[in-house]
Amino acid sequence: MSILVDKSSRVVVQGVTGKEGTFHALACRAYGTKIVAGVTPGKGGIVHEGIPVFDTVAAAVTNEAANTSLIFVPPPFAADAILEAADAGIRVIVCISEGIPTLDMVKAARALQGKETRLIGPNCPGIISPGKAKVGIMPGPIHKPGRVGVVSRSGTLTYEAVGQLTARGIGQSTCVGIGGDPIIGTTFVDALRLFQADPETEAILMIGEIGGTAEEDAAAFVKAHVTKPVVGFICGQTAPPGRRMGHAGAIISGGTGTAAEKMAAMRKAGITVLKSPAEMGEAVARRLRQVPARRAAATSKGRVTAKPKAKTTKPKAKTKTAKRR
Amino acid sequence: MKIHEYQAKTILAEFGVPVPRGRVATTAAAAGAIAQELGGTVVIKAQIHAGGRGKGGGVKLAKSPQEAEQVASQILGMMLKTHQTGPEGQRVKQVLVEEGMDIRRELYLGIVIDRKVGLPVIMASSAGGVEIEEVARTRPEAIVKVHVDPATGVVGFHTRKLGFGLGLKGDLLKTAADFVTRLYRAFAAKDCSLAEINPLVITGDGRLLALDAKMNFDDNALPRHPEIQAFRDLEEESPLEVEASKFNLNYIKLDGTVGCMVNGAGLAMATMDIIKLAGGEPANFLDVGGGASAEQIKNAFRILISDKNVRAVFINIFGGILRCDRLAEGVITAVKTLGVTLPIVIRMEGTNVELGQRMLRESGLNFITAQGMKDGAGKAVRAARSI
Numbered sequence: 001m002s003i004l005v006d007k008s009s010r011v012v013v014q015g016v017t018g019k020e021g022t023f024h025a026l027a028c029r030a031y032g033t034k035i036v037a038g039v040t041p042g043k044g045g046i047v048h049e050g051i052p053v054f055d056t057v058a059a060a061v062t063n064e065a066a067n068t069s070l071i072f073v074p075p076p077f078a079a080d081a082i083l084e085a086a087d088a089g090i091r092v093i094v095c096i097s098e099g100i101p102t103l104d105m106v107k108a109a110r111a112l113q114g115k116e117t118r119l120i121g122p123n124c125p126g127i128i129s130p131g132k133a134k135v136g137i138m139p140g141p142i143h144k145p146g147r148v149g150v151v152s153r154s155g156t157l158t159y160e161a162v163g164q165l166t167a168r169g170i171g172q173s174t175c176v177g178i179g180g181d182p183i184i185g186t187t188f189v190d191a192l193r194l195f196q197a198d199p200e201t202e203a204i205l206m207i208g209e210i211g212g213t214a215e216e217d218a219a220a221f222v223k224a225h226v227t228k229p230v231v232g233f234i235c236g237q238t239a240p241p242g243r244r245m246g247h248a249g250a251i252i253s254g255g256t257g258t259a260a261e262k263m264a265a266m267r268k269a270g271i272t273v274l275k276s277p278a279e280m281g282e283a284v285a286r287r288l289r290q291v292p293a294r295r296a297a298a299t300s301k302g303r304v305t306a307k308p309k310a311k312t313t314k315p316k317a318k319t320k321t322a323k324r325r
Numbered sequence: 326m327k328i329h330e331y332q333a334k335t336i337l338a339e340f341g342v343p344v345p346r347g348r349v350a351t352t353a354a355a356a357g358a359i360a361q362e363l364g365g366t367v368v369i370k371a372q373i374h375a376g377g378r379g380k381g382g383g384v385k386l387a388k389s390p391q392e393a394e395q396v397a398s399q400i401l402g403m404m405l406k407t408h409q410t411g412p413e414g415q416r417v418k419q420v421l422v423e424e425g426m427d428i429r430r431e432l433y434l435g436i437v438i439d440r441k442v443g444l445p446v447i448m449a450s451s452a453g454g455v456e457i458e459e460v461a462r463t464r465p466e467a468i469v470k471v472h473v474d475p476a477t478g479v480v481g482f483h484t485r486k487l488g489f490g491l492g493l494k495g496d497l498l499k500t501a502a503d504f505v506t507r508l509y510r511a512f513a514a515k516d517c518s519l520a521e522i523n524p525l526v527i528t529g530d531g532r533l534l535a536l537d538a539k540m541n542f543d544d545n546a547l548p549r550h551p552e553i554q555a556f557r558d559l560e561e562e563s564p565l566e567v568e569a570s571k572f573n574l575n576y577i578k579l580d581g582t583v584g585c586m587v588n589g590a591g592l593a594m595a596t597m598d599i600i601k602l603a604g605g606e607p608a609n610f611l612d613v614g615g616g617a618s619a620e621q622i623k624n625a626f627r628i629l630i631s632d633k634n635v636r637a638v639f640i641n642i643f644g645g646i647l648r649c650d651r652l653a654e655g656v657i658t659a660v661k662t663l664g665v666t667l668p669i670v671i672r673m674e675g676t677n678v679e680l681g682q683r684m685l686r687e688s689g690l691n692f693i694t695a696q697g698m699k700d701g702a703g704k705a706v707r708a709a710r711s712i
Contacts, residue, residue: 075545101546102438103516107475109443139644139675154591159643160698163674180590182440209591212440235594238601242409243577244544245594245610256458276602277595278699 002129002174003149003194003201004092004118005033005068009133012037012060012090014081015072017048024072024096024137025051031134036064057088070126070135071095078122079104086117093185094135095122105183112185119185125155125177136177138162146171148284149195151188152207153180153214157235157277161207164281170288173201180209188218196226203229203288205280206271208262210236210245215262223269229287231272233280234259326542328556329372331421333520333538340511342504344535347423353401357394359422360387366425369396371417374561376456376539377407383417386425393422418560426536427529432491433457434505435521436512444472445512447479447505449487453524479509500533515553516546565628572624574613581606582709583702584635584667586625588613588642588652596641599698605706608635613652622655627663637668639705641698644675653681657688668693668708672701 011028015021016038026049029035037052037060044055054060057069069085071078071094078097085093100122112119120127126136131145138159144166152158158177165172176191178184188206195201204226208215215234222230237259239245263273274283331349338344346363349372350356360367371383378384383405387393397420404414431453439446450468452460460467469490471483484502493501504525512520519541526536542553559567569576575590579597583605587593590612597607609632613625629638642652652673660669672695673681685692693708695701 076549099545101516101549102518102543103445103475103513103546106438106443106445110474110476142675152591154589154595156587156589156643157591157595159675160592160595163643182438183443207591209594214440217441233595235591235598237598238607239594239597239610240577240579243610245575245577245590275598276699277599278697 001198001200002132003191003198004120004174004176005127005129005133005135007132009068009092009135010034010036010064010066011068011070011133011135012039012057012064012066012085013051013070013072014039014057014085015074016040016051016053017043018072020096020137021072022049025049025070027140028070028134028136031140032131033133033135036060037066057084057090061088061090066090068092068135069094071097071122073097075099075101079108082108082119082122083111086112086115086119090117092118092120092127092135094120094124094126095179095185096124096126096137097121098123100181102182105181109183109185118190120176121179121181121184123181124179124184125158127174127176128172129174130172138175138177142166143175144169144171146173147200147202148172148288149191149198149201149204150175150207151191151195151204152177153209154207154235155180157207160277161205161233161280164278165205165284168281168285170281170285173198182212188214189221192218192221192226192230196228201228202291203231203284205284206230206232207280208232208234210234210239210259210262211257213256216265219262219265219269219271222266222271229272229291230270231274231280231283231287232263232266233274233277234262234266235277237275326544326547326553326557327374327561328540328542328553329374329419329558330370330538331372331419332556333540334535336515336540337508337511337535337538340507340514342507342511342535343533344538345423345426347421349419349421350397351401351419353394353398356397356401356420356422357390360393361390363422363424367393368423368425369393369400370421370423371400371403371405372419372421373405373410373415373417374558375405375407375409375415377409378405381405381407381414383407397422415561426526426534428526428536429529430527431524431536432527433460433523434508434525435519435523436509436517437519439472442472444474445509447471447473447483447487447509449491451491453526457521457523473509475513478513479506497527497531497533500531504533515540516543516550517541518543565632569611569625569628572621574611574621574625574628576625576628577610578632579607579609580634581608582634582636583705584608584611584629584632584638586611586613586622586629586638586640588644592641592643596639596698596702599702600639600706603699603702603706605702605709608632619651619655619658622652623659623662626656626659626665630663630665630667635667637670637705637709639701640669640671640673641701642671642673642675644673644678644681648677649673649675649681650677650684653684653688657684657690660690668705670695670701670705670708672696672698
């Protein structure tokens with residue numbers, strides 16, 4: 001299994017005739033995602049790169065049974081695009097657009113409350129369930145189907161993390177980029193809840209950054225509700241206070257939102273917290289090796305008590321364990 | 326984006342928020358003339374973007390136009406140091422000359438976006454003149470908060486909760502309701518990220534006035550506010566950062582020796598972190614973004630190396646939207662045209678990586694390639710040390 005997107009996802013690309021929209025619609029299709037429609041107001045009726053284009057999302061839903069949307073609309077019109085997709089009954093909306101005015105997103109997020117639609121992003125790389133569907137701008141080939149759920153506020157730092165996992169033979173169930181803006185549709189807590197409920201996800205890698213208190217909320221949720229091993233990294237440990245570090249949400253203000261606070265809260269919740277971004281893959285590998293032991297200990301006592309010793313000494317064993325899983 | 330106090334008060338006045346009478350001056354003589362016009366005691370306030378101006382000696386009273394001129398001549402041109410400026414301070418080029426006020430009470434009123442709730446929050450406190458972060462730490466019960474749904478805007482119960490929370494009575498309750506409503510309208514109409522009145526004063530004759538005003542704006546919304554863009558004071562910003570912003574590059578100058586060029590804000594921050602772990606200090610934060618063209622990367626490179634502290638450059642790219650061939654093209658052009666002699670460590674992965682690497686190899690230039698960001702950071706830190 002996986003979360004949010006899989007083989008059943010039928011994707012409509014909003015902004016499909018734009019440069020980035022075209023490039024990534026084709027890349028998603030090449031990965032195996034069902035790109036069933038595109039929307040560009042005024043261009044309805046044409047077929048763009050083999051993708052039927054409609055004037056409205058509603059028409060794409062009616063004609064092609066789209067249930068997932070991928071948005072590449074310019075920032076001034078992106079909140080509108082999100083609301084249109086939700087109104088058309090799209091279940092999962094992935095908004096890639098970066099630079100949406102905060103108050104536009106406040107209104108859009110408010111309008112989505114109480115609806116069944118789930119928004120991912122904006123200002124995010126999207127979602128991929130390796131081997132099933134890629135609904136986003138991430139490079140497909142670095143991923144590998146498997147059992148680790150990845151959730152992150154960053155784009156390229158997520159690719160870095162995935163690259164490290166795949167290099168160790170560790171696959172991913174789903175990777176969710178929740179986005180770097182102050183107002184986002186899906187939070188760490190939402191993603192953690194989905195990963196905890198997904199039977200195929202055995203460990204979770206969570207990548208946060210400075211600004212806000214989403215990581216602290218996530219830590220509290222992990223402590224209360226997550227039984228799977230969680231590894232975490234927070235970027236921006238060296239960021240100066242008061243400055244917006246690229247992402248609109250990445251700002252340390254009034255002494256809150258620091259990496260140190262977030263890391264402390266996560267450690268307290270039992271999350272393995274890393275100082276170096278180069279250790280993400282290795283740390284997940286280490287926690288995964290503990291999974292069978294924990295599970296066995298929970299069901300039949302004694303049988304695997306000798307195993308923990310062996311696992312720390314043999315580097316080869318980790319690849320095997322990872323592959324088997 | 327930040328603006329000056331006098332600019333914020335101009336905006337507030339447009340929305341009918343009461344502010345003291347006053348004008349801005351760039352010379353002592355002009356300050357004296359404004360004082361003459363206002364009559365009585367005036368306040369001379371240094372106009373810089375940093376807070377804490379009073380403690381640093383940037384806000385002074387003057388009882389006569391002559392004194393106003395004299396005080397203004399002291400403040401204008403001074404390097405004003407506050408807890409928010411760097412240790413060298415910020416040069417004062419303008420002063421705001423305002424009528425003196427008979428202050429009965431000082432309050433706090435501010436609006437920000439509450440990220441956790443996803444709505445604007447109006448905060449009021451009876452502890453005026455104190456930083457709200459300080460109040461939140463020491464007396465959180467002294468802060469009254471209301472969240473505002475943008476669909477309804479400020480309604481009666483919001484202002485009642487705030488007014489009663491501040492212990493206001495009678496006419497002041499109504500005056501405060503009007504003040505809050507107008508401030509929120511300004512916040513929403515101008516896409517503020519912060520609108521803060523600290524202190525909000527009650528005068529001896531029962532009026533409510535914005536004695537100080539701070540407004541910050543959502544950078545993402547600036548394209549639809551040319552009138553706010555016109556308020557930008559480039560001299561308050563680092564010259565390199567101003568240059569970078571012309572090319573839509575996210576650049577923040579830091580104090581180290583390892584220049585970084587990274588795609589994506591998260592990876593850029595993580596790159597700074599790993600440089601530090603490798604024993605070095607990052608010279609900057611630089612995110613070349615997703616759709617960076619070769620031309621834009623060339624500009625990024627030029628800005629990065631014009632920081633004279635930079636001893637080595639670490640390019641860390643994991644291609645997603647950004648294609649490695651575009652990056653390689655940009656770097657090669659930049660190094661050739663700018664005649665860069667600094668060691669350049671390149672680590673890249675992702676879309677079109679083989680093509681990008683081949684372009685670098687065939688360029689005939691001397692790049693140090695790295696496998697992984699740990700290797701790259703280590704090599705860059707060593708290269709920076711060896712110069």
